[in-house]
Amino acid sequence: MAKTLPGPVYHIKTRRLTLRCWAPTDAPRLEQAIASSLEHLRPWMPWARSQSQDIDAQVALLRRFRGDFDHGRDFHYGVFDRDDRELYGGTGLHTSAGEGARAIGYWLRADQTGKLLATELAAALTQVAFRVDGVRRVEIHCDPLNVRSVEVARRLGFTCEGTLRHRLPGPDGTRRDEMIWTLHEAEYPSSPAASAEIEAYDALGRRVL
Ligand SMILES: CC(C)(COP(=O)(O)OP(=O)(O)OC[C@H]1O[C@@H](n2cnc3c(N)ncnc32)[C@H](O)[C@@H]1OP(=O)(O)O)[C@@H](O)C(=O)NCCC(=O)NCCS
Incomplete structure (x- = not known):
């Protein structure tokens, strides 16, 4: 599918969340969020x-994420409450899935x-991938033992294409299995992801969705 709308999307609002391109100034909040959730x-x-996990390492990481984003190489987003005050986590539309796809x-x-x-x-990132980036396929990769992550993919209408054995780095040099869940462009319009209400904005703050 050809690219349909101008992107990339820098800022997304969902019912309860803001997703936006990281800034190095998010580092203290990122450090705290990770420290509170290490286990x-x-x-x-x-x-x-x-x-x-120290603050300088987080600044370096966020500068890299920001640079990759601005150059269109990869798209990491911070996850915040809707008012962009509290940092809840991290997400991304990753180009590692290859041409015409995002993970x-x-x-x-x-x-x-x-x-x-x-x-x-x-759901919001799936919409952005299909409607703005014009991809043919969106993927979610996870360990089959990561039931909560598996359920995210299943709930949004993704299909499990298969499980690659011993692919993901695990603790102490072990390897974990990796499930590949996919939603194709023809499946997207009738998927639960398509009905999520979102707002999406480009680098200038112009609304694109
Ligand atoms: C994977 C992860 C992001 C999922 O987050 P999550 O909050 O569990 O997932 P969701 O936002 O989809 O919410 C599902 C939860 O909402 C609950 N829920 C609340 N209302 C619900 C409803 N109406 N219908 C269904 N579920 C509902 C579910 O019970 C489920 O909680 P539970 O797993 O404690 O039972 C999170 O567990 C995480 O950060 N894990 C560590 C990092 C990680 O594994 N990342 C993924 C790598 S592939």
Whole structure:
């Protein structure tokens, strides 16, 4: 599908959330959010086991995310409450899925889980991927043991294409299985993701959705 609307989308509002391109000034809030949730993140997010969590490391990380975003290489978003005051987590529309595709990743602070927020943010990013970026396919990759993540994909109408064995880095040098969930452009209009009400804005703050 050809690109349909001007992007990339820098800022998205959902019913309860703001998703926006990271700024290096988010580093203190990011550090606190990760520190408050390390035990919850470590089983599933390799970076929560290995990455240095100090403030300078977070600034460097967010500068890289921001640079990649501005250059159109990869699209990491911070997840905030709707008023952009509190940081709830991180997400992204990742280009690692290849040409004509995006992969959605997500994590939430432990105290913000259990409210369908990951489903809400993944629905919004799915819409942006199909309606603005004009991709043919959106993917969600997760460990089959990560039941909460599996349920996000299933709830939004994605189909499991298969499970790759021993693909994801796990703790202590082990490898985890990786499920690939996909939503194709023909499936998107009738999927639950298409009915989410969102606002999306470009780099100048012009509304594109
Ligand atoms: C994966 C993750 C983002 C999912 O977040 P989440 O809040 O559990 O998922 P959702 O936002 O979709 O919400 C689902 C939860 O809302 C609850 N819920 C509330 N109202 C609901 C409703 N009306 N219908 C269905 N579920 C409802 C569900 O019971 C479920 O909570 P539970 O798992 O405690 O039972 C989160 O668990 C996380 O950050 N995990 C660590 C990082 C990670 O694994 N990332 C993914 C790597 S692939």
